[in-house]
Amino acid sequence: MVVTTSNRCVCPDCDWVVDVPVTSTEVFKCPRCGHRLGGGAPVSERHTLALALAALILALVSLWLPFVGYSASGVSQTMSLLDTSAELLHFHERLLAILVLFTVWVVPVLYLLAICWIFTRLLGSGPLGPVTLYFIRAVVQLRVWMMADVFLLGALVSLIKISGLAAVELASGFYTFIAFVVLQLWVANNVSRYQLWHRLPHQQAPQSEAGRAAHNQGLSGCVCCQAPNSRQHKKCWRCGETLSLTRWRGWRLTLALLIAAALLLVPAHVLPVMETTSFGRTQPNTIIGGVLELWQGGDAPIAIIVFVASLVIPVAKILTLLVLLYVAERGNDSTVKNRVVLYKVTDWIGRWSMIDIFVVAVLVALVRSGQLMSVYPGNAALAFALTVILTMLAAMTFDTRRFFMPTTK
Ligand SMILES: [Zn+2]
Ligand SMILES: [Zn+2]
16 A cells, blocks of 8 residues: 555544545545545546546537427427526526526536546646646535536426426437436546545645644645645645635534525525416415425325425424534534534535426426416525525535544644
């Protein structure tokens, strides 16, 4: 096992300084908290580049091709992926339109472009320049906001919702979008940033000792590449990330974000998420009303998915983070690993709440303002989207190193 200072890192979850073997084909976990720090089967750079390029082409094609079509009472309509944002914009829901376009298409495309750039440079013989370093940092940040897979589930839910009222037909864009989601997920799950860091130019790392908390050695781990850095420095010696981001985060911002999210959850569930006009009669639909409709219509599994995504996940996420904030102040004990696991599950699951927003976006785009039936976005849609974003930000500002604080002081 070859260990050099270049793969010495600081665990982002518990602040422990660890030597990570570069060449290990087995997954390497932090001995203190179990966070994955490296290892695993290496992925071919050519392979990754080819798949990222294919995903990019599929993303471009999917944006313009017809996505799904429906026909009812002799009226047919088709929509493209771009229509989801265009129709929200038409109804003056600018923020929602931007949110949908960015999370479903723009961010994944930027991510794939960055991956293509990085792997083209890695395959070349020249040194990696500052642009490549910037992109390597960017892919870490962009990953959180990629939601094409959540959109796909949302699209399926909305098609099942509408299938009782109209004949739904999947168009070519739907299949290219599925292929895009699969490839994009493969790339995102297989590009190991741990494999990227040790390819970066190696400079002198500050003195550090493995098996001790970085905090106790006057060091802090870079949020991006996890290299140990002296607290006096402004930028990470390895990846160039700003080191002010590595400072220990207090509980106040997380708590403020959680309170704001909890408050917004009320209008999100009381106000209509969309309004349906059918044969001259307008009917407001709340999120829970939609769940009941699905349940009564015999679509119990879909009703459960929407119920879990729209109510159970946001409420559970807010409560779990509040409890974790509280217990983080109560010292280190045998449950500390469980807390980290609980935090990670909470953090990962939150994005799936966006299903509701994507259901509204697809239904509004697909049905549009027809003579027989129209669907309009309601005020709850924005409130709910903001709840999801705020809980995601709350999870991002939560500092799991606080669980380990009493022993690191
Ligand atoms: Zn750790
Ligand atoms: Zn770094």
